[in-house]
Amino acid sequence: MADPMKIRAAMSGDKVEVKILMSHEMETGQRKDSKGATIPAHFIQSVTATHNGKTVLSAEWGPAVAKNPFLSFKFAGGKPGEKVSITWVDNKGDKRTDEATIS
């Protein structure tokens, strides 16, 4: 199981600014190990952010997103104390969901 995400959700004017740092190796499938064998690709394929059951951002990623991915965006309609939930799924079917409280 992957390590937890670091999520910050804070009010920025009338919008909520969400910053997420995920812990994932994001292996491209292009690199080779010391024996010359290709290291299989292992990367996050989809990311979904929800607030009060409503999707506020969804993303599809390829292996070219940098290791330990960072993502930041803003959405309207959130209030302090409410929760933002982030889920990612990688190409091996592993997934992780974490949530943060808007401050």
Add this chain to the structure above:
Amino acid sequence: MNGNRRQVLKGTGGMAVMGLAVSAGLFKPGSAWAQGAWNKAAFEAKSLADTVKAMGGSGATESKDIVINSPDIAENGAVVPFTIASRIAQTEAIALLVEKNPNALVASFNIPGGTEAAVTTRAKMGQTSNVTALVKAGGKFYYTTKEVKVTLGGCGG
């Protein structure tokens, strides 16, 4: 009396578990859908035109209303920060492409109503390349391009 209380507790506990199972069940179709929707063709495309086609468009128009915020020279190609913002009305999706990477498409973001049409993320770049931000708005595709120089590649071993 005491036994009764146990039963009541057990009853509510069971209910809570049921509730959890239902909410977990509700979440499942969503994530399965998200994974199934991963656009393999788009992520295997080598050029902007092919990516647009794989995303269901016929062509893209250049637009000055899209802004790519990134370093002009990236010292480390393994981590290049990008902010892409669109001022085009009804922006539905934003995608980031690096032309000279093995596959052009890095990431695509769906922007629901109420979410600002701007995202920040970090990408890998194999070498100096043109970087394209692709925006889908009102069913049409728009793009803007800038060159980012890489002094140390991000795809080497």
